[in-house]
Amino acid sequence: MPLRILLLTVLLVLSAACGGPQNMLGPAGPAARDISTLSWIVLGIFSAVALIMWALLGWTALRRHGSLSEHEPVDVGGGQDWILTGGFLIPFAILATVFILGLRTMMAFPMKDGKHNHPDIRVTGHQWWWEVQYLDGNVDRHFMTANEVHIPAGRPIDIELDSADVIHSFWVPKLHGKEDLVPGQPSLIRIEANQPGTYSGQCAEFCGAQHAHMMLVVIAQPESEYQAWMAGQIDSSAQPVNGEQALGQQIFLAKPCALCHTIRGTEAHGTVGPDLTHLASRQGIAANMLPNNEANLAAWVTHAQALKPASRMPNVTQVSGDQLQSLVAYLQSLY
Ligand code: CUA
Helix, strand or coil: CHHHHHHHHHHHHHHHCCCCCCCCCCCCCHHHHHHHHHHHHHHHHHHHHHHHHHHHHHHHHHHCCCCCHHHCCCCCCCCHHHHHHHHHHHHHHHHHHHHHHHHHHHHCCCCCCCCCCCCCEEEEEECCEEEEEECCCCHHHCEEEECEEEEECCCCEEEEEEECCCCEEEECCCCCCCEEEECCECEEEEECCCCCEEEEEEECCCCCCCHHHCEEEEEEECHHHHHHHHHHHHCCCCCCCCHHHHHHHHHHHHCCHHHHCECCCCCCECCCCCCCCCHHHCCEECCCCEECCHHHHHHHHHHHHHHCCCCCCCCCCCCCHHHHHHHHHHHCCCC
16 A cells, blocks of 8 residues: 555656646756756656665565674674775765756856846846846846746847845746745846747745745747847837727826836836836736736726735726726727
C-alpha cells in the first residue's frame, strides 16, 4: 500500500510538471532555461543520494543476523573513515557542487548595481495590479499601460521593478524566476522570450486580500508587430465615433471614473488606477482576473467590491442602466 501511494505521488508530481501555462520546467527563454536546468541537476543529484541511502538502509536491514552478543564491537574506535567519507567528504562535495552551480546560474542575470543601464520598461506593483511604463527613447515616446507587458521576441528586455505600496513579486515562470518589487528599492530583471507567444505570470509574494488575483501576462511579439503595437500605444485614445460612445465618454468624465484613471487625449488624468487609454486592446481586466468583454466591464464598473473585495475600485452605483451601456460602449472603443 505505501508503495502504491508513493508511486501515485511520483506520477502526480510528474504529470503536474508536464504542462500548464505557468510551468517553470517548460522554459521559453534563456533565464528560465538556466533555472530549469539547475532544477533538474539538483533533483537528479538528490534523487541519487536518496536512492543510495535507502539502498544502504535496506542492505543493513537485510544482512543483519544473529544476536547482539555475536555483534559486540571488536574495534571500539573503528569506522571513523566511514564517518569522515560518508558524513563529511561526500556531502561537502555535493553541497559545494550545488552551491557553485547555483552561483553560476545567478551570475547569468544582471545584478542591480545602482547605475544599471536605462531600463526599457518599469513595472510598478500596486494592490492589486501592475502598472507598466514604457521608457523607450524620448519622453514623448513614453507611455503607460497595465497588467500586460509586451516585449519583442528574441531580444532581452530590461525591466525595472518597483512597488507603490507593499512588497510584491514578479513571476513569469516560463521566462524567469521570481524577483521582488520592494517599495523604494528598485531592482532589475532581464527577460527574453525565444518565441512569440503569451506567457502568464502571477504576483508571487503575499500582498494582501487579493494577492491571488494579481495576474499579469507577457506578450512576446515579432519585432515589427511589437513596434506597431508601441506606435499604437503612444497615440492618444480613440475619439468617440458615434452618439453612444460620445455619451459614454461624457459619463466617464463626469462620474468618479476620471478621478482615478487616465485616458490620454481626454480630461481624465487620475493616477490611482490603471491607465485606460488603450483598454480595449488588453486581454483582461482587474489584473487579468476577468476576460476583457462587455459583460465583465459592466460587472466590474458596478460590482468591483463583490468581484474583488477590498480593492481600491469602488462599486460605481451612480450610473443608470442606459448610462452603463454607453460607458461600456466607450470603454470598448478604446483601442
Ligand atoms: Cu502583489 Cu501578491
